[in-house]
Structures are given as structure tokens and as C-alpha cells.
Amino acid sequence: MSGIDRTVKTLGDGAVVTTDSGEYLFKLYSYRRNPVVKPKDIGLTWYENDELQIGAVFNGGAELLEGKVILTLRCQKGYRKAKFFDERLGSYRVSFENYVSEVWPLVSEDGVRFTRLQDIVIRGDGTDQKDFVYGLEDLRIVKCEERYLLVGCGKVKPPFQGENGDRIAVYSTQNFLGITYHGIVRSFDSRNVVPFPELILGKVYILLRFHPNIHIDSLKEGLSQLLNPSRYVESWNEIDNRRNENLLLKKGSFPHEAEKIGVGAPPIKTARGWLLIYHAVGEIDEDICRIYGLSQRIDRGYSICAAILDMQEPTKVLCRSRYPIYVPSAPWELYGDKTYPVDVPAVVFPVGAVVWKDKLLLYCGAGDKYVVLLSCSLRSLVEYLWARCRSE
Numbered sequence: 001m002s003g004i005d006r007t008v009k010t011l012g013d014g015a016v017v018t019t020d021s022g023e024y025l026f027k028l029y030s031y032r033r034n035p036v037v038k039p040k041d042i043g044l045t046w047y048e049n050d051e052l053q054i055g056a057v058f059n060g061g062a063e064l065l066e067g068k069v070i071l072t073l074r075c076q077k078g079y080r081k082a083k084f085f086d087e088r089l090g091s092y093r094v095s096f097e098n099y100v101s102e103v104w105p106l107v108s109e110d111g112v113r114f115t116r117l118q119d120i121v122i123r124g125d126g127t128d129q130k131d132f133v134y135g136l137e138d139l140r141i142v143k144c145e146e147r148y149l150l151v152g153c154g155k156v157k158p159p160f161q162g163e164n165g166d167r168i169a170v171y172s173t174q175n176f177l178g179i180t181y182h183g184i185v186r187s188f189d190s191r192n193v194v195p196f197p198e199l200i201l202g203k204v205y206i207l208l209r210f211h212p213n214i215h216i217d218s219l220k221e222g223l224s225q226l227l228n229p230s231r232y233v234e235s236w237n238e239i240d241n242r243r244n245e246n247l248l249l250k251k252g253s254f255p256h257e258a259e260k261i262g263v264g265a266p267p268i269k270t271a272r273g274w275l276l277i278y279h280a281v282g283e284i285d286e287d288i289c290r291i292y293g294l295s296q297r298i299d300r301g302y303s304i305c306a307a308i309l310d311m312q313e314p315t316k317v318l319c320r321s322r323y324p325i326y327v328p329s330a331p332w333e334l335y336g337d338k339t340y341p342v343d344v345p346a347v348v349f350p351v352g353a354v355v356w357k358d359k360l361l362l363y364c365g366a367g368d369k370y371v372v373l374l375s376c377s378l379r380s381l382v383e384y385l386w387a388r389c390r391s392e
Contacts, residue, residue: 003110014376025323028374035370058365061141062352072139095160101135153191166191187236192262212260214249258282264350274309292329301346319385342367
């Protein structure tokens with residue numbers, strides 16, 4: 001029995017639970033030994049004025065390689081906490097100075113105990129390329145035939161210092177030991193961009209976040225458009241120009257999605273269609289919070305949601321969760337404590353997903369500082385969405 005098999009036996013299937021008001025919602029299982037990756041585990045610490053400082057490791061893509069789990073985690077070190085005024089919200093929020101992220105691939109035999117993969121680093125400070133110099137964030141992994149596409153956000157402006165700083169950054173690899181950089185899409189500001197893992201009726205589809213919604217489009221020039229972004233500027237411009245036509249999911253349908261939504265893990269092929277795990281930001285009411293043992297609502301929190309897209313027409317939404325399938329509730333996800341301080345409160349952010357037999361393993365950022373593992377029976381989640389969240 002493999003290490004992942006042994007781990008999967010300990011993971012829960014998730015459950016359909018009922019709120020006090022009688023609503024049915026699906027709740028993912030949280031691994032009993034979360035967080036599975038912490039900054040101290042991989043040396044993301046430093047001293048400042050003789051005081052130990054702890055960095056951050058979060059928001060990594062996930063895939064299987066030769067029976068092992070690979071994570072491409074965003075790593076931060078040497079930064080300072082500050083505040084900035086968010087004009088969209090009309091209030092101050094947490095920000096950071098000297099916040100330039102890079103990606104460290106990690107590997108695990110069992111999916112829960114991770115170590116660095118040969119000290120490999122994908123830098124975001126301009127050392128390896130000059131297209132962006134303010135960090136590389138949230139690198140998803142999409143298995144495409146015999147190679148892995150790595151698609152993340154290259155920062156062309158310092159984080160927290162204005163809009164229009166996010167560019168699609170594209171890499172590829174066959175084994176994560178040698179990683180090829182393909183460039184950035186300069187045509188528009190977007191993050192949380194994920195291609196589908198296979199052709200759909202001969203087309204390459206991608207999911208995008210044009211703030212504050214999730215969009216979908218196909219690549220006119222196929223996979224080459226993604227792997228050679230500078231060669232196909234006009235085709236990327238066309239996607240930008242028709243953003244009003246390619247809207248897939250709109251924010252604001254529910255209180256927990258009131259501020260914004262964005263793509264999470266890459267789409268997962270199921271018997272009912274493409275399962276899309278996405279994140280939402282908004283108010284999480286008391287009725288939902290009580291399910292997680294919380295006594296008060298979360299005024300502004302990141303939650304995890306799900307939808308099913310048509311297998312042959314992924315622009316068509318078949319199901320969409322009316323309630324989150326997970327909300328921040330543990331100290332490392334919510335407001336932190338002495339053992340688990342957080343950098344940003346009330347955050348769970350799904351980026352990586354692995355399917356092992358019928359089990360969905362979801363690797364999520366927590367508090368913008370840790371990695372947590374959530375799980376469920378893939379079939380149970382899909383059937384819940386199909387039975388209770390079908391689009392009318």
C-alpha cells in the first residue's frame with residue numbers, strides 16, 4: 001500500500017449538514033493534523049532586532065508525479081506588515097512591504113509530509129527573467145498530456161500598490177527538475193487563470209478572473225497561444241475585448257460572494273461535468289458559521305465554493321453551490337493565535353487539487369501563511385451539487 005493510500009484512509013468524505021434554518025450545505029473535511037505545511041517546516045524564518053520572524057508558505061498548485069504529490073507553493077520571507085486603504089472597500093486592510101514572492105516545489109510520498117524538491121526555486125524578483133520583478137504568486141499545475149503547465153501571476157507592480165499589476169505568467173515542465181519559462185500575457189490585468197486539462201471539442205479553454213468575476217474563453221491559436229504569449233498579442237487582446245461576452249460566474253449572487261470571486265483549483269472531469277472549485281469573498285452569516293462551531297458571523301472572509309460546468313460546453317453552468325463548502329474556522333484560517341499567527345485573517349484559498357481514486361484532496365492557503373488539506377468523496381460532492389444546486 002502506498003503512502004497516499006494510507007493517508008486517504010484517514011481522510012473524511014465530507015458531509016451534507018443542515019443549518020438551523022433548515023438549509024442543506026456540503027462541508028469539506030479538514031485533515032486532523034492541519035496545517036500540513038508551515039513556514040518553519042521549510043526554513044522560512046529570519047531574525048529582526050534579535051526577534052524571530054516567521055514567513056509564509058501558501059497558495060500552491062498540486063499534482064501527482066510518479067505516485068507522489070507535488071506542490072508549487074508561494075513562499076515569502078523578509079517582509080514587514082503594514083496597512084493600505086482599499087478604495088474599493090472604503091476601508092484600511094492589511095498589506096506588506098518588501099513582499100516579493102517566489103515558488104518552491106515541495107514533494108511528499110503520503111500527501112501530508114512535505115519536503116523541498118532539490119532546493120528548486122522559481123524566482124519572481126527578476127533574477128531569472130525581466131518580465132516581472134515583484135513576485136510570482138499562486139502557481140497552478142495542470143497536467144497536459146506528457147507535461148505539466150504551470151500558470152500563475154507575475155507581479156509587474158509591487159503588491160498592494162495599485163491596480164493593473166497582475167499578469168498571467170506561464171511555465172512548463174516534465175518532471176519539476178527542469179522548468180521552462182514561456183513569458184507573460186501583457187494584454188490585460190488578470191490573476192487566477194487556469195487552462196482546462198484537455199481539449200474540449202478540439203478547443204483549449206481557459207478560466208480567467210477579470211475582477212470581480214470568473215470568465216471563460218477558448219484560445220484561438222490553441223496551446224501555442226499559452227506557451228508563446230508574446231507571439232499572439234492580438235489574440236490575447238481579442239479575449240480582453242470580449243470580456244463582457246465571456247462571463248461565466250458573476251459575483252454578488254450570494255452574501256459570501258458579494259465582493260469578488262475567482263478560480264481556485266483546475267477543473268476536474270467527473271461523470272456530471274467539469275467540477276470547478278472556486279473562492280469567494282464576502283460576508284459569511286451566522287447560520288453558516290454555526291455549522292463550523294463559530295458564534296459570530298465573518299464580516300469579510302474568503303470561502304470555498306463549487307460549480308459544475310457542462311462537459312462539452314464548459315461555458316454553460318449546470319450547478320452552482322448556494323452556500324460555501326468550506327469557511328475559515330480554525331485559528332490558522334481565521335484570526336490566528338499565539339501558536340498560529342496569521343498574516344491575513346479569515347482566508348481559505350483553494351489552489352491545488354489531487355484526485356486519488358474517489359477522494360478529492362484539496363490543498364489550500366490558510367491565513368496567507370499556511371497550507372491546509374481538505375478532503376471529500378468526489379462523488380458525494382458532485383451528487384450534492386447535482387441534487388440541490390442545479391441551475392434553473
